[in-house]
Amino acid sequence: MxxxxxxxxxxxxxxxxxxxxxxxxxxxxxxxxxxxxxxxxxxxxxxxxxxxxxxxxxxRNAGFACFGSASELLQDIEVLGEDKALAIAQQRIKGLQILRNRFSDDHIKYEMHGGYEIIRDKEMHVLDSLDSLNKQMSQITGIESTYTVLNRREHRRLGFGQSVQAVIYNPLEGQIHSGxxxxxxxxxxxxxxxxxxxxxxxxxxxxxxxxxxxxxxxxxxxxxxxxxxxxxxxxxxxxxxxxxxxIKPGRGQIIVTSPIENLSFTGAFHADEGYYYFRNIGKRVLLGGGRNLDFEGESTHEFASTEIIQHALLKMLQEDILPGKSFKIEYNWSGIMGFSKxxxxxxxxxxxxxxxxxxxxxxxxxxxxxxxxxxxxxxx
CATH class of the missing domain: 3.50.50.60 (FAD/NAD(P)-binding domain)
Known part of the structure; x- marks a missing residue:
């Protein structure tokens, strides 16, 4: 038997x-x-x-300790209403506080470099709503301006491509090592x-x-x-x-570059309502997202990469994030997220x-x- x-x-x-x-x-x-x-x-x-x-x-995530980019929160307010959208942001902030109280920053490799959002032509309207968003968020974060626009000198120092018209900075976000x-x-x-x-x-x-x-x-x-x-x-x-x-699955595809000499930025960055996200890992750059290019195809439990999203990520690296820089893609993976309605x-x-x-x-x-x-x- x-x-x-x-x-x-x-x-x-x-x-x-x-x-x-x-x-x-x-x-x-x-x-x-x-x-x-x-x-x-x-x-x-x-x-x-x-x-x-x-x-x-x-x-298999990107290791972002964040509560939402300006464009994402503005979209949530439009779709869900102010009360629900701000309640979600408040829950994220409270969750991060519990996490950091439970584990030392050293143990989880927490780095407080701040959160950013790159603004290109199609996102320029976000800048018009920052004052009202800051008033709404001040009730949660306790600071007058959660989101500020970098001045031109600070913007140029980041080394982004010409398509990046502005950069929004949030001092309250960070990044961790997920492993x-x-x-x-x-x-x-x-x-x-x-x-x-x-x-x-x-x-x-x-x-x-x-x-x-x-x-x-x-x-x-x-x-x-x-x-x-x-x-x-x-x-x-x-x-x-x-x-x-x-609960619906949603795949997130991620690539990581080889080390970049004289990498000009640190921090956790978002773009396009949070559908794209990138950060430094030491001298490397991690970039993920693009799920909005193929919502149906990315609603899957399969760990895999696709040509359409990989091409979009590589193009964004070459044109927007690391223009003129030489690099190789040394890591490529996907993770499966869950989404409620x-x-x-x-x-x-x-x-x-x-x-x-x-x-x-x-x-x-x-x-x-x-x-x-x-x-x-x-x-x-």
């Missing part, structure tokens, strides 16, 4: 039952686990992750007694009157875990386990023993820690 991965008395009595099971070991999953361990130190907590390490977008962030989160979770099981693909969750039964596939076979509370934190894959929740976070109990926790919409670094705290409110 073949034996499954959980067969012995010891395994079944100690490893197949838990108080809180969190599905997904990304930023939101580990943030939730850490918040749960701090709030309920006597609870047994297990995190299940199907990959050999977390993937999705957690370690070191997940290492810090794993270390913190394990120090709190949280068990993280990689290579554990959750196939199904079923609820009875008292517990959730979770069916888990591993390389050694399939087994079941019983949990009093189950929290689904699988971002773009939430609908696979909780189909009534409508209205850019709102979704933290809700969907059954007596199951909670979903979603809050990304491309802002997982900013929102993850806050989402974890919101889950605890439901558990309490």
């Amino acid at each position: 073949n034996q499954g991965p959980i067969s012995s008395y010891w395994e079944k009595s100690a490893l197949s039952q838990t108080d809180i099971c969190i599905i997904g070991a990304g930023i939101i999953g580990l943030s939730t686990a850490i918040s749960a361990a701090l709030a309920f130190p006597d609870k047994r907590i297990v995190v299940l992750e199907r990959g050999p390490r977390t993937m999705g977008a957690t370690t 070191y962030l997940i290492q810090a989160m794993e270390s913190k979770a394990q120090s709190l007694g949280i068990r993280i099981e990689y290579g554990s693909n959750v196939l199904d969750i079923k609820e009875n009157s008292k517990v959730m039964e979770i069916t888990i596939q591993t390389l050694l076979g399939t087994y079941s875990m019983i949990s009093k509370e189950t929290i689904v934190c699988t971002n773009a894959w939430i609908s696979e386990l909780v189909p009534q929740i409508d 209205n850019k709102q976070s979704i933290v809700q109990r969907v059954s007596p023993h199951c909670i979903i926790a979603f809050g990304c919409n491309g802002m997982g670094i900013a929102l993850g820690s806050l989402i974890g705290e919101q889950v605890i409110e439901l558990l309490s």
